[in-house]
Amino acid sequence: MADHVEELREALQSCLLSHSDHVTYLINLADSLYNGFEQRSRDAPSELDEAIELQRAALLLCPPGHCERSTSLKYLALSLQKRFQQFRLPPDWDETLTLY
Numbered sequence: 690m691a692d693h694v695e696e697l698r699e700a701l702q703s704c705l706l707s708h709s710d711h712v713t714y715l716i717n718l719a720d721s722l723y724n725g726f727e728q729r730s731r732d733a734p735s736e737l738d739e740a741i742e743l744q745r746a747a748l749l750l751c752p753p754g755h756c757e758r759s760t761s762l763k764y765l766a767l768s769l770q771k772r773f774q775q776f777r778l779p780p781d782w783d784e785t786l787t788l789y
Contacts, residue, residue, distance in 0.1 A: 694721050712750045712757050716764065719743035723768055734776070741768045762788050 697718040704711050722740040726733055744765035751758040766788040773781040 691725075694718065694725065697721055706750075712747050712755075712761070715743050715747035715750070716757065716760060719747065719764060719768070723764070723771075726771075734772075737768060737772055737775075741765065741772065744768055 697714060701711070701714040701718055704714055719740040722736045722743070726736040726740065729736075744761060747757070748761045748765055751761045766785050769781045769785040769788070772778060773785065
């Protein structure tokens, strides 16, 4: 898992912001971090925090009508919901509701 995350980090760093794959790398890296959080029995909240930040960045690059917008919205909402369930941070719940 760690190797895959590092590969995705490298791919993201080497990809220009304007490149069409940039959003895909953001989403895939966020998903890998989220999965790592889930697999490690939620012992790594920093992975979930980073996943949320990457998902927010991806969403900013996906205006309405963008082919990845629904994926980006879904993963961001799920991650915020998960963090709310784990840590009971009210802003996470509020943001989740605005995404649905």
